[in-house]
Amino acid sequence: MAEMMKATIFVEPGRVEVEEKAIPNIGPNDALMRITTTTICGTDVHILKGEYPVESGLTIGHEPVGVIEKLGANVQGYQEGQRVIAGAICPSFSSYACQDGCSSQDGGHHGHGYKPMGGWRFGNTINGAQAEYLLVPDAQANLAPVPDGLTDEQVLMCPDIMSTGFAGAESANIKIGDIVAVFAQGPIGLCATAGARLRGAGMIIVVDGVDARLDMARQMGADIALDFNKVDVVEEILKITGGRGVDASIEALGLQSTFEAALRVLKPGGTLSSLGVYSEDLSIPLGAFCAGLGDHKIVTSLCPGGKERMRRLMNIIAHDRIDLGPLVTHRYALEDIVEAYDLFSHQRDGVLKVAITT
Amino acid sequence: MAEMMKATIFVEPGRVEVEEKAIPNIGPNDALMRITTTTICGTDVHILKGEYPVESGLTIGHEPVGVIEKLGANVQGYQEGQRVIAGAICPSFSSYACQDGCSSQDGGHHGHGYKPMGGWRFGNTINGAQAEYLLVPDAQANLAPVPDGLTDEQVLMCPDIMSTGFAGAESANIKIGDIVAVFAQGPIGLCATAGARLRGAGMIIVVDGVDARLDMARQMGADIALDFNKVDVVEEILKITGGRGVDASIEALGLQSTFEAALRVLKPGGTLSSLGVYSEDLSIPLGAFCAGLGDHKIVTSLCPGGKERMRRLMNIIAHDRIDLGPLVTHRYALEDIVEAYDLFSHQRDGVLKVAITT
Amino acid sequence: MAEMMKATIFVEPGRVEVEEKAIPNIGPNDALMRITTTTICGTDVHILKGEYPVESGLTIGHEPVGVIEKLGANVQGYQEGQRVIAGAICPSFSSYACQDGCSSQDGGHHGHGYKPMGGWRFGNTINGAQAEYLLVPDAQANLAPVPDGLTDEQVLMCPDIMSTGFAGAESANIKIGDIVAVFAQGPIGLCATAGARLRGAGMIIVVDGVDARLDMARQMGADIALDFNKVDVVEEILKITGGRGVDASIEALGLQSTFEAALRVLKPGGTLSSLGVYSEDLSIPLGAFCAGLGDHKIVTSLCPGGKERMRRLMNIIAHDRIDLGPLVTHRYALEDIVEAYDLFSHQRDGVLKVAITT
Amino acid sequence: MAEMMKATIFVEPGRVEVEEKAIPNIGPNDALMRITTTTICGTDVHILKGEYPVESGLTIGHEPVGVIEKLGANVQGYQEGQRVIAGAICPSFSSYACQDGCSSQDGGHHGHGYKPMGGWRFGNTINGAQAEYLLVPDAQANLAPVPDGLTDEQVLMCPDIMSTGFAGAESANIKIGDIVAVFAQGPIGLCATAGARLRGAGMIIVVDGVDARLDMARQMGADIALDFNKVDVVEEILKITGGRGVDASIEALGLQSTFEAALRVLKPGGTLSSLGVYSEDLSIPLGAFCAGLGDHKIVTSLCPGGKERMRRLMNIIAHDRIDLGPLVTHRYALEDIVEAYDLFSHQRDGVLKVAITT
CATH class of the missing domain: 3.90.180.10 (Medium-chain alcohol dehydrogenases, catalytic domain)
Structure with a gap:
């Protein structure tokens, strides 16, 4: 038995x-x-x-x-x-998708090897x-x-939110000295903030509506914490950046409003890195998108898994880069x-x- | 006088x-x-x-x-x-935006140096x-x-449509052997097709509704030319790729329908490279976008300019890579x-x- | 029995x-x-x-x-x-090295997972x-x-020389319109030439000492074929490029002389992509290396393996990109x-x- | 007068x-x-x-x-x-070299636009x-x-050593959790250490022979500081990394011995980022180079200049990322x-x- x-x-x-x-x-x-x-x-x-x-x-x-x-x-x-x-995502690493660099979209061993979110088992x-x-x-x-x-x-x-949040910062392709905005400071947004800090962002602006989360965000590396209940965050971020906008924005909630704000504060040529799980069709506002001519990038990331990813994340913790x-x-x-x-x-x-x- | x-x-x-x-x-x-x-x-x-x-x-x-x-x-x-x-876009190359790699979004010498499409003068x-x-x-x-x-x-x-079309292929980050779909085969779409061929795409599928353009597309390097009047192109492309979808899709028109089709045929982890000039807010369908968890990239490109870009494009023509x-x-x-x-x-x-x- | x-x-x-x-x-x-x-x-x-x-x-x-x-x-x-x-290289794809993007250096499942050339079994x-x-x-x-x-x-x-030669072109990070020199046109050099063509090189200069190989190189996509018995190839390539040098050079033999020539013809900021198997310590000439201040890159590649790589290469052949x-x-x-x-x-x-x- | x-x-x-x-x-x-x-x-x-x-x-x-x-x-x-x-390097930003992404090798406006170290005026x-x-x-x-x-x-x-040292870390393509070794902790090496930390290295090992510099290195972000007078640093680093070697090594002096050590401690697939100004031909040891089959990269960097680079570096200082x-x-x-x-x-x-x- x-x-x-x-x-x-x-x-x-x-x-x-x-x-x-x-x-x-x-x-x-x-x-x-x-x-x-x-x-x-x-x-x-x-x-x-x-x-x-x-x-x-x-x-x-x-x-x-x-x-x-x-x-x-x-x-x-x-x-x-x-x-x-x-890891939360545990791919086979031998499928076509995995060998092609898309291990989170691992479709296994039959057919063409791709399956949306297939690495999440x-x-x-x-x-x-x-x-x-x-x-x-x-x-x-x-x-x-x-x-x-x-x-x-x-x-x-490590298995999920640190890997996910960091992936948001990694996909945002942050360069040393970048200005980065992170929308929503739940657990994943907080990890995205920490990840942006680790990649060398020169200024990190975070947005949430809960004081405790904004405080925690400062602990994770945010320079400026904005409460969306108190300010028009798009206006405020454009003001802070002298009208230029941010180099990269990270969406960490999954709403139209945060997605849209993340685009509206983005400089031409900037990257919107999206982590949220959306529940309805998204709308891309024409103006903020420069009618398609703004050299924008919109990038989504599913939590990377595998033992090498986990090893790296634990290495970060073991060497006191982040708590x-x-x-x-x-x-x-x-x-x-x-x-x-x-x-x-x-x-x-x-x-x-x-x-x-x- | x-x-x-x-x-x-x-x-x-x-x-x-x-x-x-x-x-x-x-x-x-x-x-x-x-x-x-x-x-x-x-x-x-x-x-x-x-x-x-x-x-x-x-x-x-x-x-x-x-x-x-x-x-x-x-x-x-x-x-x-x-x-x-x-080039159609003639940046200063000395502004902050230009030095930061966004020369088509050149905002000139006052303020922060960024302006949407500012390089187009x-x-x-x-x-x-x-x-x-x-x-x-x-x-x-x-x-x-x-x-x-x-x-x-x-x-x-060279000044515009070749630079633009090629940028569509370059931003799509095509790897050797990729399957690429190009939506619309007007002048820019045709150049995107030629560009995808030049970057090493293993199979190029193009979509248009005009026979002469589909014929020209074959001349520019397309392997398969689909007439959207005759087939459901999304269904057809998924069938051709065994359900996997394409590695990269290029939108070269500027409509919701082509943008959406370009996303629907994309594999998880793939890149949608957009060249079209849109005239209204775009909608991203939730399912095709895997609710934001598909590791998708959506990238837009404005025609790169400057004498080095022009030199390279003329070099391509001078050495008979493309006519x-x-x-x-x-x-x-x-x-x-x-x-x-x-x-x-x-x-x-x-x-x-x-x-x-x- | x-x-x-x-x-x-x-x-x-x-x-x-x-x-x-x-x-x-x-x-x-x-x-x-x-x-x-x-x-x-x-x-x-x-x-x-x-x-x-x-x-x-x-x-x-x-x-x-x-x-x-x-x-x-x-x-x-x-x-x-x-x-x-x-593939000639048949990695496990599950070791730390493989998950870290170094599958040809797969060290298997004990210890840290890296072994020089470990994927070659x-x-x-x-x-x-x-x-x-x-x-x-x-x-x-x-x-x-x-x-x-x-x-x-x-x-x-596909299992070896096409994968290796193409890797030489891929690691050279060729951009559309680049000028590329390939040193030695044995089987791997010929595939590197074909690979450079597939990545969009605007001019390809090849070097060998055997007429038949130079002829074959032209078939594989070379624009200019130089016989090192007849000309000083470094001088000739600098002349052809107006003194600028090439954007990328590919070494496909494994000798000090070809490695050195590949560096001497390289522009500042260029990439030397090395495929050869060397049999003695290499010397980097100080002048050609700008004393270390030339923004040069020297990159080596071991044949990539795995079914996804093979699928892509066969795709290239199936669609008549190269014969x-x-x-x-x-x-x-x-x-x-x-x-x-x-x-x-x-x-x-x-x-x-x-x-x-x- | x-x-x-x-x-x-x-x-x-x-x-x-x-x-x-x-x-x-x-x-x-x-x-x-x-x-x-x-x-x-x-x-x-x-x-x-x-x-x-x-x-x-x-x-x-x-x-x-x-x-x-x-x-x-x-x-x-x-x-x-x-x-x-x-910046120490003050390019024109309009030459071919500058537009091609090699602004430190700016050859000005005559001829082909490239000159080794030409941006240094x-x-x-x-x-x-x-x-x-x-x-x-x-x-x-x-x-x-x-x-x-x-x-x-x-x-x-900012004008020189911070830009140079950071470039060493940037060219090393450090990923979150990487193990990085930096050879020599003079002013540039110290900035490379700080740069590696800013890019998210999980462990930083530095090497010098002067106690005060090793102390300062710890202040700049080093985890482990080795005195080459007291230990065999190659052996020690291999021991620390369990025989795997480091993901990236940065050479910040310009000697054969440091260059060679930086290669000997490098994992297959790793990057040697060189900042030193050498005064004689360099020798690449065959074994450490895996005879050219180790997927190694050797990259050199000259100090990036221009107002955008300077803006970013001053931004890093203004926001207390580094002192x-x-x-x-x-x-x-x-x-x-x-x-x-x-x-x-x-x-x-x-x-x-x-x-x-x-």
Whole structure:
């Protein structure tokens, strides 16, 4: 008889539950991870609400921190008991898409190898990380050892929001001395701010409507924090930049209004780097887009995964380039995760990220 | 009393005329070009119709081929009598924008140095090329000698449509073996097709509704030419690519429908390179955009100018990489240019480009 | 008892032989390919001469064209009997090096994941392709189906010399209208010439000492072919370019003299793309290097592998961008390969490449 | 009669002197700067020693901080009395080389427009900055206003060593989380260290033989500082990186030994970014270069100039990204500059940079 574990499953729109499930059996290219810490993502809230459909009964969550419990026969160079993380996106790295530099859009091994968001498997197309155990597919490519001396919470942002936020800054192609605006300072926007700082931005202007988030943004490297409740942010940013606009703007929310503002403050020749998950068709205003003649770039990024990406991000933390610790504002045990979802989805009590421990 | 010349001026929406005007006096950093051949651009038709506003009395046109008549005191390394062209976009190359790699968005020397489309001066903010003489500002940066043995018509596309079309292919970041779709095969789309071929595309699919343009596209390097009157082009391109989509798509018209199709045929991770001049807000369809998670890039390009760009383009022609001669379908004298506008603006008689000689 | 096959093995310096060997057994991530056509590479000649050491008894060769004989249990999306090729370099694509964009330097799954030239396994660290059967490791990442209608000889250059030569042009970062010099027009140099043409070079100058190779270079896209026996090539190239030098130069031989000439003809700011395998320390002449202040780039490339690369290269051939057929000058059966080595290693009879069939 | 000023001139090898010279007359595209602060560069010491030849009588120095005294008739957007700096390299920005992205190799307006190090004019081909007044050519492109609130000493490193050191980091193409080694921690090496930090390096290892410089390196962002007198640095860096090597190494001295060490510690696929001025042919060791098959890049950079570069660097300082103040260890009046040369050229008293005021 199979051994059992606790797992957070999607039941139906509006309902997730912690249930007993069999600990998964692994194949030769998989690994089994025992989860020690995980967290809840904004995407999980979309799943909870039924806005992003997944199968009923699926274990959700995609931010695993833990220990190797068992290794498939073909997985080399790791030891059982080793502390590891895996990216929220866990591509095969051998498909056409992956070899072509689009690993987050990994379509697997049939057909042409591309699938929109196909690299995102945990808690989407296979069982996820909000459980006591997690099957990691293509483990050779996805298990990333945690450097000695780093705690679970210190690396908890690596699998998703740090990788995503940094990708926003990387795709913005920031050059030394650039002026960068970041719209929305939730967890991903805060990481985008930190990423812009790490790439050498000379001035970082952030926008949000919550004081605590604007304060945290300053901690993450923002020079100027604007509250959209108090100023017309487009006007203000154009004023700050002497009418020139910013070199790059990063959208980190997923609304028409933030997307549009990000374009309106952009200099001709600038890059709008979009991270948000939109829920309706976007409109590009003609004037701000210079009728198509402004040498603008609009770039979107899905969270990069894989063990090399994770290694780099943990390296950044290990060498004190950034401390994402303050983003963990609340802590729950796995059995209380429904409560954590309630807090997180309603953004109560100044919550940024919640650590879930097993 | 000033010597006089013939010049094509914008009078009012719907009316351009050839008038007598004084030959311009030049300053120390300018040159005076005697125009031998020029042409009419789609943008000029927008000006004629009043859709793009310019001052009444302005000489229009921005595609100059001719001879140096006079050089300003500071302009070195040229001789009077030398055959030259100048780009449609003639930046200063010394502003902040130019030094920052955005020379087409040159805002000049006051303030922050950026201005949307600011590098476009001929026939827009200063007198243009559809005249017997043309003042070339920042002549040191903009006069490009024509290699021996090339005719006026051979280099007539360099100032604008060749530079623009090629920029569409360059911004698409085409890699060897890429599959590329080009939407619309007017003069700029045809040059984008030729540019995609030059960058190493492995398969080029073009779309238009006019047989003659589809035929010409094949001459410019297209592998597959689709008539949007006969097939659902999105469906067809997805079928041709086995459902994968194209690596890059180039929009060369400026309509919502072509922009949208260019996105719908794009693989996740692909680049939509837009050249069209749009006349209303664009809509980005949510599904084709993968809700912002598809690692897509949308890039716009304004015609690059300057003597180095012109040198490179003429080099391409001089070494028989491409023959844009067939694009010149009609020829008129300058005094008959109103007739040429009539033909060109109504796209009669299979016209692609019209050579205007003085 | 194991079934047997013919294989070309390295015996000792100066001696290769065709022997009977057991057909390899495959693991779950491998495939067994039945070779229908292969060829001999310059590197194989280094191995034959003992200049590049491999184990005695190793099957050599790394350019496989054939048919899938058997698939490992985990390899999906292929059928037995399908025509395929595999790259000379067959990386795992899951190591740190591969995920970091250095797949040719794949160090496998232990330690830090980097190994110089580690992606080159066939005929180097594992048995190679000059045999009736070949074990392809990490088959999911490396088996590339041959498009319908292409013959073995048409795709025979893809696994190595086409991928290598093109990489020389790609790493040279050629822009439309660049002037490019390619030093040496053996098989790889000829492919570099073709690659430079495909990337949009405006003028290609090639250098060799053999008339037939200079003729073939013109067929591959060279504009000017210089015989180093007849002219001082550095002087000549500087004269042709008006003293400016070339935008990029490609070294395709591996000698101090060609490396040095490639630097001497380079403009300040230009890129020297090196493909040659050197056999002694290289010297960078101070003057040509502007004492380190010339904004020069020196870039080396090892043949890129993987099924996506192979797919792209075959796509180029399928769409008639280039015909490498003429490079196959001689044909032998596998049992006569020793004779083929003799011809090829002495470069007799105008040999460029030899097709070996089973 | 011309008004006179003090200027530091090169007399003969081993001798510079402060002399009286006429204040220069300016042309329409020039500006006259009154120097308030300048400094001495390592290159000036080469000039002093006769190792880099300049004309006898030339005013030397290329790091100007001061005030606009007079503007040429064509120079717009500035006011007399405005505080400005100009880059050590002051290109025209209109030559072919400049438009092609190689502004430091600006060959001016005759011929093909390229000249090795041609953008370096001050104290090399025209009179320089160690004087009371400086003629700035192409002033429109080169005068960079100092932001309010920054002192002369705060921006004194911008014209040369900050721009050069940062270029070393930029050319190294550092990605977030990279491991970077910087060889030599003189003023330029220290700026390269700061630049690597600004680009997001995850670990920075620096090498020097002087304790004070290693201490200063830690202040500039180094994680690990190695004394080459105490350890075998190649061995040590390989040990630190677990045998993998660094992603990028920066050479900041100009010796065979540092160049070679920078290559020996480099991972396959890594970039060696060279800033040093070499005085003899360089040797590339075959093994460390993987015989040309290691996918290595060797890149050199000459200090980027122009007002946009200067604007960005001053922006970095204005927003407290870095404090280069501590690099100014000594201060002299212009009339005592010979004494300052003596101190600086003998690296006495822990000197890093010397501020010279007028």
